[in-house]
Amino acid sequence: MLQNKIQEVFNEPGCAKNQTKSDKERKKGCAKQLQPGAAAGGCAFDGAKIALQPITDVAHLVHGPIACEGNSWDNRGAKSSGSRLYRTGFTTDINELDVVYGGEKHLFKSIKEIIDKYDPPAVFVYQTCVPAMIGDDIEAVCKAASAKFAKPVIPINAPGFVGAKNLGNKLAGEALLDYVIGTEEPESTTPYDINIIGEYNLSGELWQVKPLLEHLGIRILACISGDAKYHEIAQSHRARAAMMVCSKAMINIARKMEERYQIPFFEGSFYGISDTSESLREISRLLVERGAPAELLERTEALIQREEARAWERLAAYKPRLRGKRVLLITGGVKSWSVVAALQEVGMEVVGTSVKKSTAEDKERIKEIMGQDAHMIDDMTPREMYKMLSEAQADIMLSGGRSQFVALKAKVPWLDINQERHHAYAGYEGMVDLVREIDKALYNPIWSQLRKAAPWDAREAAQWLP
Numbered sequence: 001m002l003q004n005k006i007q008e009v010f011n012e013p014g015c016a017k018n019q020t021k022s023d024k025e026r027k028k029g030c031a032k033q034l035q036p037g038a039a040a041g042g043c044a045f046d047g048a049k050i051a052l053q054p055i056t057d058v059a060h061l062v063h064g065p066i067a068c069e070g071n072s073w074d075n076r077g078a079k080s081s082g083s084r085l086y087r088t089g090f091t092t093d094i095n096e097l098d099v100v101y102g103g104e105k106h107l108f109k110s111i112k113e114i115i116d117k118y119d120p121p122a123v124f125v126y127q128t129c130v131p132a133m134i135g136d137d138i139e140a141v142c143k144a145a146s147a148k149f150a151k152p153v154i155p156i157n158a159p160g161f162v163g164a165k166n167l168g169n170k171l172a173g174e175a176l177l178d179y180v181i182g183t184e185e186p187e188s189t190t191p192y193d194i195n196i197i198g199e200y201n202l203s204g205e206l207w208q209v210k211p212l213l214e215h216l217g218i219r220i221l222a223c224i225s226g227d228a229k230y231h232e233i234a235q236s237h238r239a240r241a242a243m244m245v246c247s248k249a250m251i252n253i254a255r256k257m258e259e260r261y262q263i264p265f266f267e268g269s270f271y272g273i274s275d276t277s278e279s280l281r282e283i284s285r286l287l288v289e290r291g292a293p294a295e296l297l298e299r300t301e302a303l304i305q306r307e308e309a310r311a312w313e314r315l316a317a318y319k320p321r322l323r324g325k326r327v328l329l330i331t332g333g334v335k336s337w338s339v340v341a342a343l344q345e346v347g348m349e350v351v352g353t354s355v356k357k358s359t360a361e362d363k364e365r366i367k368e369i370m371g372q373d374a375h376m377i378d379d380m381t382p383r384e385m386y387k388m389l390s391e392a393q394a395d396i397m398l399s400g401g402r403s404q405f406v407a408l409k410a411k412v413p414w415l416d417i418n419q420e421r422h423h424a425y426a427g428y429e430g431m432v433d434l435v436r437e438i439d440k441a442l443y444n445p446i447w448s449q450l451r452k453a454a455p456w457d458a459r460e461a462a463q464w465l466p
């Protein structure tokens, strides 16, 4: 059954890259062969956990040895406006006896204990390598527990060995489609109901966009899965339109919801002023197409005009300080174009951007924005990165935490823009925050001090002066 599911996920009609592959290539999935010395990245279980953990009121129970939960818990700053249950790490912590006798009873008892103590609206049970290999049937245990405790107990069958993080994201989406979405009805619906898919509310980014939508009277019926509640996702099939944010990690949810419930979707981004405006326009356009009053379009334009003017006014002070500054952008490739456009808006020059995980459309978009000579980096080793930075080919590097030490060693300012970041950069508000953080990093006095020769080196040099 799991194999069938994996093959189904590998055959994604919504993904252009996937459709250009031969049948044989498609069966192999999207993971690239690892090079010796390269980090493997997360496993499929890790990917599934990342995708679903932002559902805040659910108990996320990991069935496996304790290390699996230790590996995946708390590695992202997805914020919650309510329940804190998602911050508690639950694991069956199986041991040698479970391996010999099977861990299904142990799992059932753990589910019972969680329901007795916390009474969450649902329990998500994550499969991992060891119980999958000894043959624990989590689907059967979840079904029995659901019947016994009259509560949704959802199996997330994505053990680590089946593939990479990206596959896990999609298998998590499949679990939502199979067991959660469409299982409840909302109390009321409006012509202004939307879903946002693939937004995880990292550092509270969803909250930078939500007020804009609320101002237009647009209701987020469900965000999958940032700051989400179980019942919202169960009722999300009643939305009128959907936006798929940034990555294609959850494209299977967007596409299947369109097929099953006729919810049209588009792919957009909330990074940068123009992309935020475009996304708002597209949401309104889809809603009007689905029956919302046409005056929504006018109200959206008025909001965009007002917010853009406000953002540019606040950015004005930074523009002369940032104009012409060169940025090396290593984002992992997902929607690099979005960040590139945002940086160009304040006059910065992007000297290179990573495209490791970008799709063909993303690369085309980057060329459109940066020109045909765009320096797109497929894979850059830390050594090459260091060389580029120490030869002063860039004034600042924007990347994830993993490359920060390369920048620090090269004595070049660095700003975290990946999932571990502590600042939110979405919407108009986020753009102003991003520019402020870049400015702070660039003009931090530490850099000039750091680049000076150490006092002992200076003394030594003085000895040799004539």
Ligand code: SF4
Pocket (backbone or CB within 6 Å): 043, 044, 045, 046, 064, 067, 068, 071, 127, 128, 129, 130, 159, 160, 161
């Ligand atoms: S690869 Fe397997 S054992 Fe390792 S963290 Fe992932 S699920 Fe756990």
